[in-house]
Amino acid sequence: MNKNIDVVVIGGGYAGVMAANRLTQRDDVTVTVINPREAFVPRLRLHQLVGGTHDAVVDYRDVLAEGVRLVVGSVTRIDAAGRNVTLTDGSTIGYDYLVYAVGSAAAGPQVPGAEFVYPVATLEAAQQLRSELFDTPSTAAVTVVGGGPTGIETAAELAEQGRAVTLVCGGVLGPYLHPKARRTARKYLAALGATIIEGTDAKVTAVARDAVELGDGRTLASAVTIWTAGFGVPDLAGRSGLSTDAAGRLLTDETLTSVDDERIVAAGDSSAPSDLPFRMSAYTAxxxxxxxADTLLHRIAGEQPSPIDLAFPAMCLSFGREAGIYQLGHKDETAMRLYFGGFAGKKLKEFACEAGIKHLATEAHKPGSHHWFKDGKYRPQLLQTQRDNAAAPVA
Structure with missing residues (x-):
């Protein structure tokens, strides 16, 4: 009689749920997902939660395969040698294989007054911000720090409601966007009434309860300051004695297997294959x-896992509920001149948000069905450049 194989998945986001669902292809594999919340959080919707146009939660019964066990809790330590994880309540769960998919959150600002900022990257943070805005007059100044997707979408969502929003980019607006699409993004934000501050000299250097200070000497009134710049990952891997990159992501090889333990694989924002992490997004996750999951299934079957081959095809942004930008990209992750804006961009953005949930739900019912865009050229070139740089003599 074959022994049942226990797989524990730490994290119930896009990466963790997809891995858990896909692992149910084998009847002798039992999958347990450990997640801090009892509902799935589509992070693509958190800016809408802040704006009050979406609750940003999905029932796990809609996206998680029926045979997968969900444990609501947080892991405090991974014991790789003993093959078990410890939860905050002191209980332990054993495993034969582990999927590390703990995700990411906003990095705390490294400026004076950090206690006065509101992040958006988690459900709880977005709910707290929503509550704070509810108690803040609609005419009060709101500052959004960070010119990436989260900052742009949060600023647009609030500006559309008539709030006095200033978006401080700390660089250029939408760094991934093609210059043509960036001009369109500025136009959309301006039409909503948002003020945009770009340039490296205009970074936020300090935050007060009612203001922010910029590097160029300006002080902006700010009743609510929202921080979307930067990211951070949980330090669980490092605390557990596993190898990580400088940001704390679990180091893996190209099969997504931990460099320390072949029974541990990583996926999503918390993974760093070959110390060359993929672009963070729900699609990538x-x-x-x-x-x-495929790596573990190959390993369980006694087969050699394959290296990851993944291309990042596009980025999409919403500008409130009436406009969007769908930016197409080359396989080297640079933006094309081609993008869709306005109503078409809005519809494509909404399609992308819904598609992420649909892919998880489809995998739950038909494990092994998900396929993705592949490249086969760009990443091998990056890896070769990395190896050449490592081998080059130090001057």
Whole structure:
């Protein structure tokens, strides 16, 4: 009689749920997902939660395979040698294989007055911000720090409601966007009434309860300051004695297997294959989750896992509820001149948000069905450049 194989998935986001669902292809594999919340959080919707146009939660029964066990809790330590994880309540859960998919959150600002900022990157943070805005007059000044997707979408969502929003980019607006699309993004934000401050000299250097200070000497009134710049990952891997990159992501090889333990794989924002992490996005996360599951399934079957092959095809942004930008990209992750704006961009953005949930739900019912865009050229070139740089003599 074959022994049942226990797989524990730490994290119930896009990567963790996709990996868990895909692992149910084998009847002798029992999958347990450990997640701090009892509902799935589509992070693509958190800016809408802040604006009050979406609750940003999905029932796990809609996205998680029926045979997968969900444990609501947080892991405090991974014992790789003993093959078990410890939860905050002191209980332990054993495993034969582990999927590390703990995700990411906003990095705390390294400026004076950090206690006065509101992040958006988690459900709880977005709910707290929503509550704070509810108690803040609609005419009060709101500052959003960070010119990336989260900052842009949060600023647009609030500006559309008539709030006095200033978006401080600390650089250029939408760094991934093609210059043509960036001009369109500025136009959309301006039409909503948002003020945009760009340039490296205009970074936020300090935050007060009612103001922010910029590097160029300006002080902006700010009743609510929202921080979307930067990211951070949980330090669980490092605390557990596993190798990580400088940001704390679990170091893996190209099959997504931990460099320390072949029974541990990583996926999503918390993974660093070959110390060359993929671009952070929901799409990337669930594709990496699928590949991590495939790696374990190959290993369980006594087969050699394959290296990851993944291309990042596009980025989409919403500008309130009436406009969007769908930016197409080359396989080297640079933006094309081609993008869709306005109503078409809005519809494509909404399609992308819904598609992420649909992919998880489909995998729950038909494990092994998810496929993704592949490249086969760009990443091998990056890896070769990395090896050449490592071998080059130090001057």
């Amino acid at each position: 669930y594709c990496l989750g699928a590949h991590a």
